[in-house]
Amino acid sequence: MPHIFDSDVVAAILHHMNDDHVDDNLLIARAFATASDLPITDAVMTDLDGDGGVWQITRAGIAEELRVPWPGGPIDERPAVRREVVALYDAACGRLGIEPRPHA
Numbered sequence: 001m002p003h004i005f006d007s008d009v010v011a012a013i014l015h016h017m018n019d020d021h022v023d024d025n026l027l028i029a030r031a032f033a034t035a036s037d038l039p040i041t042d043a044v045m046t047d048l049d050g051d052g053g054v055w056q057i058t059r060a061g062i063a064e065e066l067r068v069p070w071p072g073g074p075i076d077e078r079p080a081v082r083r084e085v086v087a088l089y090d091a092a093c094g095r096l097g098i099e100p101r102p103h104a
Helices: 007-021 022-032 078-096
Strands: 040-051 054-060 062-069
Touching: 007 022, 007 040, 007 078, 022 040, 022 054, 022 062, 022 078, 054 078
Parallel strands: none
Antiparallel strands: 040 054, 054 062
């Protein structure tokens, strides 16, 4: 069973991802979603737990859920979420042939 983070922790992370990393959400979705002829036009992070992140993605006006496991495996501490989201971003860039921006 995956680790479940406190609801206030999840809300803070979702707020940050959906306000400050809109383009990263879309990049992750495009890299990890099942291939389709329909392009992904929107991606919003909707949940996360110790096993991975969840995004609602939109293709041709139709929403679907995308769950992506954390690259480093299951986590159970809040600081690990940032590390794993950064790793997802880097992996997405690699899959899409995009140069990742430097991380602070």
